[in-house]
Structures are given as C-alpha cells and as structure tokens.
Amino acid sequence: DVKQLIEEIAVILQAKAVDKEMNLRVMIPTSITVMGDAHRLKQIFINLINNAILYTPSGGTIEVSATEEKNRVRICVSDTGIGISEEEIPRIFERFYRIDKARSRNTGGTGLGLSIVKHLVEAHNGEITVQSTPGKGTMFTIILKK
Ligand code: ATP
Numbered sequence: 187d188v189k190q191l192i193e194e195i196a197v198i199l200q201a202k203a204v205d206k207e208m209n210l211r212v213m214i215p216t217s218i219t220v221m222g223d224a225h226r227l228k229q230i231f232i233n234l235i236n237n238a239i240l241y242t243p244s245g246g247t248i249e250v251s252a253t254e255e256k257n258r259v260r261i262c263v264s265d266t267g268i269g270i271s272e273e274e275i276p277r278i279f280e281r282f283y284r285i286d287k288a289r290s291r292n293t294g295g296t297g298l299g300l301s302i303v304k305h306l307v308e309a310h311n312g313e314i315t316v317q318s319t320p321g322k323g324t325m326f327t328i329i330l331k332k
C-alpha cells in the first residue's frame with residue numbers, strides 16, 4: 187500500500203522538515219496497492235524525500251502525491267528547492283555524481299542515492315523521470331505497474 191508506506195516515511199522525516207521550517211505534505215487520498223518489495227520501495231521514497239529536504243532552503247514545501255491510473259501508479263515528489271540545471275539532469279543518476287554547488291554546500295552526501303533509486307525503480311519495471319527549474323524546484327515522477 188503506497189499510501190501507508192509513504193505516510194510512514196513522512197512521519198519519520200517530518201522532524202527533519204520541521205527543523206528546517208519546511209512543510210512536508212503527503213497527498214494520497216486512498217490506498218493504492220502495487221506489486222513490489224516494500225522495503226525497497228521505502229528506500230526509494232526515503233532517498234527522494236531526503237534529497238528534497240536537503241536541497242530546499244528553509245521555508246520551502248515538499249509535496250508527495252500518488253494517483254492511480256489504469257494499470258499503473260504515478261508518484262510525484264516535488265520540492266521548491268534549488269533545482270537542477272538542464273545540463274546536470276542527465277548526470278544526477280550516475281554513481282557518485284553530485285552537483286558542484288551541493289558538494290561545496292557541505293551537505294555530506296555520497297552521490298549514490300539517486301543511482302540506487304533508479305536501480306530500484308527499474309528492478310520494479312518502473313520508470314523515473316525528473317523535471318526541474320533552477321531556483322524554483324524539482325519534481326521526480328515514478329511510474330510503477332500495478
Ligand atoms: P547521497 O548518496 O547521500 O544521497 P547525494 O544526495 O549528493 O548523496 P544523490 O541523492 O544521488 O546524491 O543526488 C545527486 C545530486 O543530485 C545531489 O548531489 C544534488 O546535487 C542533486 N539533487 C538530487 N536531488 C535534488 C533535488 N531534489 N533538488 C536539487 N538537486 C538535487
């Protein structure tokens with residue numbers, strides 16, 4: 187159940203969001219069941235929401251939504267953060283890749299998170315895409331088969 191799984195994660199990450207004076211909202215109206223490894227699916231959303239918290243300045247908003255389509259589920263994690271430039275987008279899923287600005291901001295990551303996320307999404311026969319505007323925010327979209 188994607189709703190239950192993401193709400194569980196949000197409860198845990200809420201403290202981090204509150205520390206940064208950010209608004210973390212989960213908007214999933216009803217239970218949505220997908221076939222998958224619950225532990226791995228959690229890992230996907232923990233990584234994406236942690237990134238959203240890390241790369242969004244105080245006062246920002248993070249929204250997680252999920253909608254059911256015919257044979258699939260679309261889950262979006264969006265933030266109002268620093269964004270990713272068009273040139274960097276193809277590289278963020280590479281292992282150990284971190285955008286310079288993030289590196290110098292001392293956020294202390296390894297650059298592995300998104301490569302693991304992509305790997306796990308693909309292991310579920312899913313798809314991950316990203317849309318971003320520098321200075322405005324980023325939205326990751328995950329499509330999972332039902
Ligand atoms: P970790 O391995 O600890 O997750 P990381 O967060 O640096 O380290 P990734 O999660 O793989 O690594 O992300 C790669 C890079 O993509 C980040 O360093 C950051 O520059 C950029 N990035 C990821 N998510 C976002 C986001 N929501 N907004 C802006 N930039 C992002």
Ligand code: MG
Nearest residue numbers: 237295299300
């Ligand atoms: Mg990360």
